[in-house]
Amino acid sequence: MTTAIGRAITAVSGVVLGKEEQIRLAVACLLARGHLLIEDLPGMGKTTLAHALARVFSLEYRRVQFTSDMLPADILGVSIFDPDSREFQLRPGPVFTQLLLADEINRATPKTQGALLEAMEERQVTLDGVSRPLPEPFYVIATQNPVTQAGTFPLPESQLDRFLMRISLGYPSAETEIALLSGSDRRQQALTMKPQLSTAELMQMMLLVEKIHASADLIDYVQRLLGYSRDGGLFVAGLSPRAGLGLLRAARAWALLAGRDYVTPEDVQVVLGPVTSHRLQGSAGGTTAASIQQLLEAVPVVRRS
Amino acid sequence: MARVYQVPRHAFPWLISGALLASLPHMLRAELWLSVVVPLLLLWRIMIQRGRFAMPGKLVRGMLLLGLAGATLYSHGTLLGPDAGVTLLVAAFALKMLEMFRLRDAYVVIILAFFVLATAFLFSTGPLITIYIGLVLVLMVAALIGINHPESGVSPWRHFRLSLTMLGQAIPLMLVFFMLVPRLPPLWSLKVEQQQGKTGMSDSMAPGEISRLSRQNDLAFRVEFEGDVPPPSLRYWRGLTYGWFDGRRWSQAVPPALDRQEYVRFANGVSPQWYLQLLADRGDAAWKYRVVMERSGRQWLYAMSVPFSDKADVGLARDLRLVRRTDLEATYDYRVTSYLMPVAVEGLKDWERQFYVALPSGSSPRAAAMAQQWRDESVSDAAYANRLLRWLNEEQFYYTLEPPLLGQHTVDDFLFRTRRGFCEHYASSFAFLLRAAGIPARIVAGYQGGQLNPLGNHLQVRQYDAHVWVEAWLPEQGWVEFDPTAAVAPARIELGLEQALAGFDEQTDTGLAAVLRSNPLLTRLSHLIDYIEFGWAKWVLGYNQQNQLEFLSRWLGKVTPERMVMTLAAVGGSLMTVMLIWMLWRARRPGLKWWQREYRAMLRLMRKRGLNPPAHLPPAQVIAAAAQRYPRAAAALQDWQHCFEAAVYRPPAADPELLRRQLVVLRRKVARMSRL
Numbered sequence: 001m002t003t004a005i006g007r008a009i010t011a012v013s014g015v016v017l018g019k020e021e022q023i024r025l026a027v028a029c030l031l032a033r034g035h036l037l038i039e040d041l042p043g044m045g046k047t048t049l050a051h052a053l054a055r056v057f058s059l060e061y062r063r064v065q066f067t068s069d070m071l072p073a074d075i076l077g078v079s080i081f082d083p084d085s086r087e088f089q090l091r092p093g094p095v096f097t098q099l100l101l102a103d104e105i106n107r108a109t110p111k112t113q114g115a116l117l118e119a120m121e122e123r124q125v126t127l128d129g130v131s132r133p134l135p136e137p138f139y140v141i142a143t144q145n146p147v148t149q150a151g152t153f154p155l156p157e158s159q160l161d162r163f164l165m166r167i168s169l170g171y172p173s174a175e176t177e178i179a180l181l182s183g184s185d186r187r188q189q190a191l192t193m194k195p196q197l198s199t200a201e202l203m204q205m206m207l208l209v210e211k212i213h214a215s216a217d218l219i220d221y222v223q224r225l226l227g228y229s230r231d232g233g234l235f236v237a238g239l240s241p242r243a244g245l246g247l248l249r250a251a252r253a254w255a256l257l258a259g260r261d262y263v264t265p266e267d268v269q270v271v272l273g274p275v276t277s278h279r280l281q282g283s284a285g286g287t288t289a290a291s292i293q294q295l296l297e298a299v300p301v302v303r304r305s
Numbered sequence: 306m307a308r309v310y311q312v313p314r315h316a317f318p319w320l321i322s323g324a325l326l327a328s329l330p331h332m333l334r335a336e337l338w339l340s341v342v343v344p345l346l347l348l349w350r351i352m353i354q355r356g357r358f359a360m361p362g363k364l365v366r367g368m369l370l371l372g373l374a375g376a377t378l379y380s381h382g383t384l385l386g387p388d389a390g391v392t393l394l395v396a397a398f399a400l401k402m403l404e405m406f407r408l409r410d411a412y413v414v415i416i417l418a419f420f421v422l423a424t425a426f427l428f429s430t431g432p433l434i435t436i437y438i439g440l441v442l443v444l445m446v447a448a449l450i451g452i453n454h455p456e457s458g459v460s461p462w463r464h465f466r467l468s469l470t471m472l473g474q475a476i477p478l479m480l481v482f483f484m485l486v487p488r489l490p491p492l493w494s495l496k497v498e499q500q501q502g503k504t505g506m507s508d509s510m511a512p513g514e515i516s517r518l519s520r521q522n523d524l525a526f527r528v529e530f531e532g533d534v535p536p537p538s539l540r541y542w543r544g545l546t547y548g549w550f551d552g553r554r555w556s557q558a559v560p561p562a563l564d565r566q567e568y569v570r571f572a573n574g575v576s577p578q579w580y581l582q583l584l585a586d587r588g589d590a591a592w593k594y595r596v597v598m599e600r601s602g603r604q605w606l607y608a609m610s611v612p613f614s615d616k617a618d619v620g621l622a623r624d625l626r627l628v629r630r631t632d633l634e635a636t637y638d639y640r641v642t643s644y645l646m647p648v649a650v651e652g653l654k655d656w657e658r659q660f661y662v663a664l665p666s667g668s669s670p671r672a673a674a675m676a677q678q679w680r681d682e683s684v685s686d687a688a689y690a691n692r693l694l695r696w697l698n699e700e701q702f703y704y705t706l707e708p709p710l711l712g713q714h715t716v717d718d719f720l721f722r723t724r725r726g727f728c729e730h731y732a733s734s735f736a737f738l739l740r741a742a743g744i745p746a747r748i749v750a751g752y753q754g755g756q757l758n759p760l761g762n763h764l765q766v767r768q769y770d771a772h773v774w775v776e777a778w779l780p781e782q783g784w785v786e787f788d789p790t791a792a793v794a795p796a797r798i799e800l801g802l803e804q805a806l807a808g809f810d811e812q813t814d815t816g817l818a819a820v821l822r823s824n825p826l827l828t829r830l831s832h833l834i835d836y837i838e839f840g841w842a843k844w845v846l847g848y849n850q851q852n853q854l855e856f857l858s859r860w861l862g863k864v865t866p867e868r869m870v871m872t873l874a875a876v877g878g879s880l881m882t883v884m885l886i887w888m889l890w891r892a893r894r895p896g897l898k899w900w901q902r903e904y905r906a907m908l909r910l911m912r913k914r915g916l917n918p919p920a921h922l923p924p925a926q927v928i929a930a931a932a933q934r935y936p937r938a939a940a941a942l943q944d945w946q947h948c949f950e951a952a953v954y955r956p957p958a959a960d961p962e963l964l965r966r967q968l969v970v971l972r973r974k975v976a977r978m979s980r981l
Contacts, residue, residue, distance in 0.1 A: 213956040217900075262955050265923035300920035302904045302953075303897065 005031075005205065005257060008056040008196035015052045015189050016045050018176030022167050025274050026053060026141070028253035030202075031209050034164020034246060035120050035140040037105075037278060042145065044169040050101040050141045051190040057202050058195035059098040060135065066108040068151060072115035076125050090127060095119050098135050098199070102142040106152040113155065116140070117162050137202060157279065164246050165271070166278035205256070212252040213262040217302070221265055222248055224299050225272065229280065232298060234291045236281045247275045265301045272296060312411045316451030317354055318461045320414060321347055323444035324402060327418045330425040330434065331395045336380045339392060342373065346399040353403075361403055369400055391424045411452045418445045430636065432841040443468050463962075481880060485857075485873045487866070488850040505601050506544055506750055509556035510773060512715060515750075516706050516727035519802060521768040525752055526598040526607055527839050528764040535592060535609070537754050538798050541774065541786065542607040542766060544751040546624040548660060550740070552668040553715050555733060555748050560660045569628060571620040579623055579649070583611065587644040597638040597842045604629045607751055607766070609643040610786070616640070616851065624747065625784070636846040650783040653745060661745030661778065669716035669737065676741035686744050686779045693738055694792040697731065700724070704794035704809050728790040728797070732773040735789035745778040749786070754801050760836040769802055900952050903968050907945070910972065914979050924949055931979075938978035945971040 005027065012023050026049065029036045038046050047063065054061035064075060077093030094100065095116065102116060119125050120140050124133045142163065144155070160166075172180060180186070197205075214222075222244060230238025239247075248263075250271040255263045273292055282291035312320075325347055332340035352358045361369075373396040374384065381389035398417045405414055422438050422445070447468035451461060505525065507514065526542075547555035559568055570580045592609060606619060606627040613621065616639050618630040625648060629637070653661070664673070683689035703725040711718040716737045719730050726734075732748050739746035753772035755764035774788040791798045797805035848856075854864050861868045897905070904924065911918060911931055918927040928946040932939035945968060952964040 213954075215954045215956075217898075217953050264925065264950065264954050266925060269923065297919065297921045301923050302920075303901045304905055304920065305897065 004197050004201065009257075011056050011193060011196055012049070012052045015186055015193065016049045016169075017180050018172050019045070019049070019169055022169055023049065024254075024257055025165060025167050025271070028250055028257055028271065029165045029274075030057070030137070030139050031205055031256060032164060032246075032249040032253040033137070033206055033209075034250065035142070035162065037160070037163040037166040038141060038143045039146050039166055039168045039278075040143065040170070044171070045186065046141070046143045046169065047101060047103070048186045048190050049169070050099060051187065052193060053141075054099040055190060055193040056196045057099075058198055059137070059139070059202075061099045061101070062094040062097040063101040063103060064094045065103045066105050066112070068107055068109060068153075070108045070112045072112050075112065075116055076119065076127060079128050088128070090130075090132070092132075093125075095125060096132075096134060098137055098139065100138075100140045102140055104145060105142040106144040106154055108153065110153050110156075113153065113159065116142075117159050120162055137199070137206065157281075160278045161240065161242060163278060164250060165274040167274050209249070209253045209256055212255050212260075214248060214252065215262065218263050218265065218268070219248070220303065221299070221301060222251075222268060224303075225268070225295065228299050229276070229295055232295060234283060234294055234298075236283050239276055239279060243276060243279050247271065250275050269296060312405060312408055313452055313454065314354075315454070315461050315464070316411065316448050319444050319448035319451055319464065320405075320411065321351060321354075321402075323418055323441060323448050324399065324414065326441045326444060327421045328395050328399065330429070330437070331391060331421070334428055335388075335392050335395070336376075338376055338380070339395060342376075342396060343399040347402060350402040350405070360406065366400065366404060369403075370397065373397065373400060387424075387427055391427065394424065395421055408452055411448075415445055415449050415452075418448075430846055432837060432845075435841075435845075439472075443472055446472060477880060478877075481873075481876050483848070484853075485869065485876060487869055488848075488853050505603065505768060506605065506771065508545065509554050510547055510729055510733075510748070510750060511554040512711055512719070512726070512730055512733065513708060515729040515771050515773055516708060518771040519706060519727070519769045523768045524599050525601075525766045525768055525770070526596050527835075527842070528755065528766065529595045529597070529761070529839075529843075530763075531593040531595075534757060534762065534764065537800070539609070540754050540764070541609060541749075541772075541788075542752040542755075543610055543612075543626050543749050544605040544607045545626055545749075546776070547748040547750060547773075548624070550664060550733075550737065552665045552713075553711075555736075560656055563656070567623075569620040569622045571630070572615070572617045574620075577623075580621065582651075583621075583646075583648065586648075587611070587613075587646050589644075590642045591645045592643045593640070594643075595638060595640045595843075597636065597839065597847055598633060599842075600635055600637075601633045604632050606637075606639060608641040611644050611646055611648060612641045613644070614639050614641050635849075636842050637849075638843065638847040638852070647783040649778065650781065652780075653778055658745055658778075661747055662740045662743055664737065664740050669714040669718075671714075672716045672720055672734070672738060673741040676738045680742035680744075686742075686777070687782070687785075689742055689744070690739065690777060690779070690787060693735060694787065694789060697735070697789055698792040702726070702731075702793045704790070704797065704805055706806060729773050731789035731793055732775050735787065736775045736777075739775070739777050747776050749774050749776050753788075753798065756801070758832045758835050758839075760832050761839055763839060765835055765839075772797075899965055900949065900968075903965070903972070904949065907949075907972055907975075910976055910979075924953075931975075935975075935979040938975045941971050941974040941978055945975060 009020070009023055009027055012027075013020050016023060026036055030053070038049075040046055050063070051061065053059070073093065075093045075095050077091050077096065079088040079090050081087070082089045105113060105116070108116075119134060120138075123136075123138055124131050126132070145152075146168075171177075183189075225247075226239050226241075226244045229235055247268065251263050251267040254267040254271050255261075258267070272295075273289065277288050277292060280288055280292065282288045284291070325344065328339075328343045332343055349358065349361075353360055374393060377389055377393045377396065378384055381392065383389050384393060394417075398414075398421050401410070401414055401417060405411055419442075422441055425434060425438060443465070447461070447464040450464040450467050450471075454464065505518070505523075528542075545557050547557050548560075549556045549558035566575060567577050570576055576584075596607060598606065606614075606629055608614070608627050611625050612627050614627055619639055620628050620630070622628055627639070627641070679692060680686075680689045683692055701724060704727070705725050706727060708726045708730060709723045711723065716734050719726055720734055736746045736748050750771075750773045752766045752770040753774070754770045755766040757764055772790070774786060774790065776784050776786050779785050788798065794805040794808065796808050857869065857872070858864045861872060908918065908920075908927075911927070914931075914935070916931055916934060918930060922930075925946055928942050932942045935942070948964050948967050948971060951958075952961060952968065
């Protein structure tokens with residue numbers, strides 16, 4: 001099973017060049033039943049990544065470009081009166097899919113954002129008093145542009161908390177870029193990729209993640225990280241228990257990707273940045289990433305006293 | 306359902322081996338049948354344990370018990386008393402193993418084993434046996450831990466290690482108790498028979514008896530001097546005097562109609578006239594020393610003339626010897642100050658004079674006639690005595706360990722026929738000749754000489770140093786010591802028995818023993834052993850009530866029961882406080898788990914090796930860095946990391962105790978391999 005995941009990751013890396021770490025994180029986020037926020041400039045391969053992921057995991061894929069005039073119904077769907085049957089009929093919106101790419105989520109109004117985020121959390125949509133479950137798995141990859149902030153509605157912390165991870169792809173390295181430029185169109189490649197895992201297999205993997213063993217010492221380590229984020233004075237506000245749960249789940253998924261049935265401190269350390277950076281705000285200036293590194297270095301892995 | 310309290314299997318190795326080792330000192334010492342029966346019974350028990358035999362029934366056990374009791378009765382003639390009692394105890398102890406069905410039987414066996422171990426001290430109290438008993442104690446405590454440890458499949462060595470730790474921790478407390486708990490004199494005394502032939506001095510002496518004693522090399526006592534050690538010719542250790550002669554045998558006797566109060570003076574008793582006179586006459590002390598005496602079963606103490614001891618239970622007898630109130634049933638030590646001084650210069654009492662010239666009528670007529678004739682020819686008693694000594698020296702007398710037997714008139718027979726004798730022959734004849742000439746004389750028995758141990762600068766006096774000499778009362782001089790043996794074999798006094806006999810072409814040891822004794826390395830070794838044993842006798846065995854009082858009074862001033870109790874409470878209390886603080890200190894840092902301590906130890910090792918991995922690095926990366934630095938230890942480091950991960954992060958599967966031990970072993974290996 002893990003070899004199938006490995007093949008999938010390799011396949012995606014063949015399309016999104018030089019971003020294996022980010023791809024693995026994205027897959028881990030998927031396996032941990034989380035949602036992914038990619039913060040990047042346009043044209044960095046976000047769409048390609050989402051597309052490729054959808055293909056290799058044989059997921060149904062939709063893409064929504066968020067704009068400021070978008071309404072919740074544009075995402076969730078609407079009930080339309082059918083004059084023939086004289087009844088209202090639901091037209092499901094793009095949210096009814098397995099992998100949703102929510103492009104430039106910060107361009108939408110808070111109302112629209114809220115509708116999506118609620119669906120992400122609840123994994124169901126309530127229209128006209130009828131709750132309709134979303135398909136399984138349900139994986140949202142949202143993107144936002146960190147630079148152009150004019151006319152955007154930045155996501156508040158409480159909303160950001162709904163995303164398990166935030167990553168950014170960044171510019172490719174020189175060699176990667178040369179390979180990229182000399183190859184064929186990546187988007188086209190992604191469309192022709194073969195699925196590596198069936199949906200059922202993916203669901204099975206997701207169940208497996210929950211069974212990954214996290215020992216008492218490891219949980220202790222996670223808790224000390226959380227505790228230090230609150231008491232260490234590095235951040236305006238510490239990590240929430242939900243962040244802690246997310247951290248552990250992400251670490252479990254990462255351990256599964258590494259082919260282990262138990263979590264090691266390395267797993268926690270790898271996912272710590274992606275899981276926490278969008279939830280924290282450094283108190284002493286400097287980047288949040290630097291503060292998170294400080295947090296990491298302040299907490300001993302094995303208890304010493 | 307009633308629980309069956311089985312004896313856990315893992316406790317058996319310690320139970321069986323502990324029982325065997327606890328009985329071993331007795332098996333080596335006591336009757337032969339015991340050393341056959343006990344291993345057989347234990348073997349039987351092992352067979353039962355292995356399922357080869359069934360447990361014996363009540364009838365068989367009862368018959369075995371009767372048989373063992375019968376054998377004891379046959380060997381000792383009684384079932385009472387320490388010797389027979391211990392034999393029966395050891396036999397019954399082995400038999401008890403055959404009815405060890407339940408856990409409670411195992412408890413009984415272990416308690417019995419402690420008791421059997423303790424009885425070994427009845428027969429021997431040396432340092433080696435003490436260490437041995439300590440080791441067997443570890444085994445028995447391991448068995449005790451084992452039967453209280455329900456978990457099966459545990460290595461018995463774990464119980465052994467735990468037992469070792471526990472007893473090790475008990476040692477400080479044991480020392481405190483040893484030093485401070487008030488010593489009580491024993492409420493009853495167990496008279497354990499000395500082994501056959503180990504007699505020492507006796508209260509009478511017939512020709513041939515001292516020479517028999519001289520063939521033994523058991524230790525009699527050791528002496529430690531304050532200041533210089535006197536030369537061999539002055540080392541006359543008097544223990545008792547023989548005043549009564551029946552023609553063959555000299556016996557210790559007190560004249561009738563003399564009360565004991567008048568004869569022996571104890572510190573808390575009245576001081577008779579003669580004692581006050583001695584006190585008045587004594588000048589400066591000649592020698593000060595401490596004697597540590599082995600158990601003799603007698604009350605005589607040995608010292609150089611004229612001895613004074615400040616011990617309460619040591620008295621000075623009128624014939625200038627020290628006696629103890631009770632027999633020595635254990636190692637005993639006493640300090641003595643000896644004075645060189647004339648004794649009884651003013652004269653003897655009438656009864657005393659009569660007593661010390663008495664001879665059986667008609668005994669050895671030829672010698673008696675010669676004595677009278679020579680006395681008449683001499684100007685004084687002293688001149689007569691000197692003439693006798695000269696005669697002994699000039700005539701063909703032989704000094705030998707194997708004197709021929711003597712006839713009815715022992716003195717005549719020896720002086721004029723055989724002329725081959727040991728010290729008792731010379732002393733006996735010399736005293737006879739003095740008495741026959743009307744000079745009061747008595748025989749002094751004790752030891753002469755002693756070997757100096759250069760390590761402790763102390764003397765060891767052994768049974769082969771046994772010696773008798775003569776004391777005569779001369780006008781104006783009082784009691785004067787004469788040694789007729791010195792006139793015949795001067796080497797005996799200066800160089801010891803062995804050299805003296807060599808001068809007469811005789812040797813004490815034959816063959817191998819002589820070769821061994823002449824080996825300087827073995828001599829050094831024997832000196833070392835003697836030194837250790839002496840220290841043991843002085844500091845451990847000799848630490849009795851009196852020494853404890855002396856020792857404690859150095860700090861406490863006057864030792865009262867209240868002060869002793871308070872000291873005990875203070876020392877014990879501070880010891881316990883230290884332990885309490887330690888325990889609290891450990892509890893303060895709530896439960897570092899063993900693997901966390903192990904990791905800390907590993908980091909400590911790396912710091913020692915100059916690596917300083919930051920604490921936030923995961924173990925795997927720390928180990929990888931160390932492996933790069935020390936390629937030789939890389940394999941061990943990776944194994945360690947593997948075990949550590951298994952112990953800490955993997956789903957629990959393997960035996961954690963096994964992992965713990967592996968980790969320790971691997972860490973030590975890393976420590977070895979990473980040493981540059």
